[in-house]
Structure formats: C-alpha cells, structure tokens
Amino acid sequence: MAAVAISFPEALGATADDPTGEAAGNGRTEPTASKELDAVPPPNTPATATIGTSTRDEREAQTTAFLRVRVGQEEAHYGGNLVDGARILRLFGDLVTEITVRTDGDEGLLAQYSDIRFTAPVRPGDYIEARARLVRQTRLRRVVELEAHKVIRASPEEADSAGEVLDEPQLVCAATATTVVPHRRAHTATARTPTAEEA
Template identity: 85%
Template sequence: MKTAAKQVARVGLDVLDRSELRRLVERPWFLRFSFAPEEMAHADTLGEDRRLEFLAGRFAAKEALFKALGIGFLQGVAPREICVEHTAHGAPVVHLRGRAAHLTPSSVSVSITHKQNVVAAVAISLPEAMGATADDATGEAAGDGRTEPPVPKELDAVPPPDTSATRTRDEREERTTAFLRVRVGQEEAHYGGNLVDGARILRLFGDLVTEITVRTDGDEGLLAQYSDIRFSAPVRPGDYIEARARLVHRTRLRRVVELEAHKVLRASPEGADSACELLDEPQLVCAATATTVVPHHRARTATARTPAAEEA
C-alpha cells in the first residue's frame, strides 16, 4: 500500500571556535578520517592560519550537513564521505560519496561564514518531489504522517578511531610547559626612548624552548626557526616580563612550541626615578612559534617512551 509522504526541508547549523581544531588538524588520523582528498589537497596549498580557517570551515559544514541529513555524527557516515569544495566564484558545493550518497535528498546546500576565530555553517537538504509516495515499510513517523528518508539497513555505525595512544601523548604535551619571570635591567636599553631590543625577548624564548626539550627528550636540542613573531608592546628597563612556553606538536625529530611574553610590572620614572606599577592586566609584548630539533638518538629514546609519536 502506498501513502502520501509529507516531506519537509531539513536545516542543520553548527558553530565552533577554530581553536578547538588547532591541535587536531596536526593529527594524520584526524585528517584522514574527517576530510576528503580534494579538501586536503587544497588545504596543503595554504599557509598555517589560512589552512586552519579552511579546515575548521569544512568541519563545521560537515557537522551542519549531518544534521540536515537527519543523522548523527559517527552514525553510519564518515565525515570524509562528505566533500565540500568550492566553485570558481568561491561558493561551497557539496558532494556526497560512499554511504553518504545513499542519504541524498534532491539537493543539499551549505553556507560557511567566519568571524575572527569563530566559524559557522548552515546546511539545508531539500526533499524529493513533494507528494511522493512511500511504502509503509519505510517507516511512517507517528503522529504527523511524515516519512523519514530511508536509511539503508546495511549502514553500520562508523566506529570512532582508537585515540587512546594519541590522547596519552596529548595529555603529556598539555603538561609540557615552561615559565620565566625576569626584570629588565637598565643596561639592556638599546634604542632611543629607552627601548629594549626585541632580541632580548627572543633570548628568553630560546631558554624556554631549551627547557621544553630537556623535559621531553633529556637534551637541549637545536632551535631551528621562529615563525609568526609578533611584537605588540614596547619593553623598557625596569619592566617585569613573564614568558611562557607550551609544547603543541611533535614529530620524530621536531618539537613545535608556542611562546608568549607579557609585561606584568611597568617602570614609571615619570613619578619617581625608582617608581614602578603593577598592571591591571598582563600586557602581551611578544608572541611566536618556535621549532626545535633533537638529536636522533635522543628522539629515539623519547619515542620509546611515547608509542604514538609520528614520523617526521
């Protein structure tokens, strides 16, 4: 027996802070599980910040599409089976593959927007022609006569990847931090206006990176490069600087460390030669990312202690 099926459009919405994915997008298993090859190929052409923005937008779009398709995350379809590409004009276009293709309504669309670190995606799925009929066997929803899109019985829930080993390493990295507090001496003034050379802060960063690798590998390592260096406030003699470091990524030989330096006490000679004041809020004076390399024999020892270490 055939019955008229009331079909409606479905809307899905997802909002996330892209910092939630900052560490995950460095995990090969997460990239393989979440993104289609075309998405990764485009992401690999982008710089670090733009890559994170792009992948966060695609991940939010997939979450929104899952909701618009009427299924939950990891309930039969892997995120990589939904590919969100873009047209020549930049508009996102959706391709459903594999098990996701079995859920295809007449059309699906998605829109992605970014605001600073926040990304939002709205997806809509349009049903097949209104007034289509459906067999009772497909399961008429109780109460309003609405028929849900049939889901193939052979779809099995996609098991989440085993992240226990990765989680162990993530917890270890979360604990791997270093801290320094120093007072800038009068002898360190270098430029007019009693300004301190920015290299003074970078020397602090170098000491912090050394401490990080001593903690992780039992070796001072070799600082290979700085990236994303940003000086945001002047430093003068008499200022107190707090510098912090956190290990955020590791490969077989490399360690990537995020660094920040804040001014917490400020010299104020306008009041008196020895006057100093406590700032209401720490003031960021410099931020950077450092990459350091550890010797192979030390890296091998560290890898033995951390089974989930990736290949360089």
C-alpha cells in the same frame, strides 16, 4: 488494625520542634551528600585523563615552562629607552631549551621562529613573564608556542625608581618555535614512521 508510623528525614528541613520545616528555609534544604560525589579535575588536567596513563596529546598539553625577569638598565638599546626584541627572543630560546630537556633529556637545536609578533614596548625596569607550551611533536621535532607579558611597568615619569603593577598582564611578544632533538636522544615514546619532511 495496624498502625504505621512514617518519619520525615531532618535533612529535608523537618524536625520534631519544627514539623513544617519553615525555619530551615521554606520547608526545604538542599541535600549535601551528592556534592561530595562531583569530581572536579585539577587545573590543566584533561577531564578524561586516567590516573597512571596519558596520551601523547595530554603529555604535550602538560609540558610547559615559565620565566620571570626584570629588564635591566643596561639592556636599553634604542631611542626612547627601548629594549630590543632580541632580548625577549633570548627568553624564548631558554624556554624552548627547558621544554626539550623535560621531554627528551637534551637541549635540542632551535631550528626556527615563526609568527613573531611584537605588540608592546619593553623598557628597563619592566618585569616580563614568559611562558612556553609544547603543542606538537614528531619523531625529531618539537613545536612550542611562546608568549611574553609585561606584569610590572617602570614609571620613570613619576620618579626614577617608581614602578606600577599592571591590573592585566600586557602581551609584548608572541611566537612559535620549532626545535630539533638529536635522533640518539629522542624518546622511543615519540618514535613513529618518519614523514617525507623528516626522511
């Protein structure tokens, strides 16, 4: 006649001093080893991306630019101490230039803005954050989505130098820009058969 000894892993909550495992929480604890196996992709990185390789869509999604500026008193242009919309468009132009320098090593030539929307006033003392993201590219053209948000608001009604950090950034302008990269500078990685529009 043989005796068989069966041991219960302590990871399940049972110990020699507490065979029922009740002290560990109703007799069960969750295993922790499996949590280490869960892979979480870094922010702004597609979950399907393979290390060392990327598709053109992934490169476009990762090509971004950012600026934060304080609007000066000298930039008030209209009644009510308003700043003209061209000030924001100049920020957008700088962002588009950065995008094409990053993708093609050239500043490119801004061809057009489309879908421009001014959604909130900008006044001296405001802090504006402007962001750009490359969303489409052809052999010679780059299409960039642009947004500008107010993150700090001047509060002259309280005091001449007062300001307020906004709980939520306020969208002040959005647009889409198309820029053209000279053929001699366009990366061979983006080369393809030209469309009728580009021919």
